[in-house]
Amino acid sequence: MRLVNVELMRTLCRDETIKATKHFTDRLNERDIEYDDVLSAIMSGEIVEEYPEAYPHPCTLILNFLTDSKPLHVVAGTDGNYLWLITAYYPTLDKWESDYKTRKVVENQ
Numbered sequence: 001m002r003l004v005n006v007e008l009m010r011t012l013c014r015d016e017t018i019k020a021t022k023h024f025t026d027r028l029n030e031r032d033i034e035y036d037d038v039l040s041a042i043m044s045g046e047i048v049e050e051y052p053e054a055y056p057h058p059c060t061l062i063l064n065f066l067t068d069s070k071p072l073h074v075v076a077g078t079d080g081n082y083l084w085l086i087t088a089y090y091p092t093l094d095k096w097e098s099d100y101k102t103r104k105v106v107e108n109q
Contacts, residue, residue, distance in 0.1 A: 012083035020085040071100040
């Protein structure tokens with residue numbers, strides 16, 4: 001059972017009822033990520049992690065593959081009125097398994 005309402009997030013995305021944090025816009029510019037790719041991820045991506053206790057709103061980690069098969073992770077949530085865009089990044093295999101859904105276990109050295 002999903003703790004974050006993905007359908008509400010998608011409805012808010014379709015309606016463009018969106019708020020973006022400064023962190024989000026900074027990271028998009030820094031990482032050369034297209035805003036439309038973020039919206040596409042929300043609309044058709046898969047939730048791979050949920051953060052129901054996140055402050056100030058519950059959020060999710062969404063995985064979507066771009067048209068060039070490049071993986072994109074988006075962290076977004078909702079307060080019930082707005083879709084909040086938190087951050088986005090291209091996951092790498094040093095931190096993620098090849099499915100980009102499973103975090104690698106880092107052993108203490």
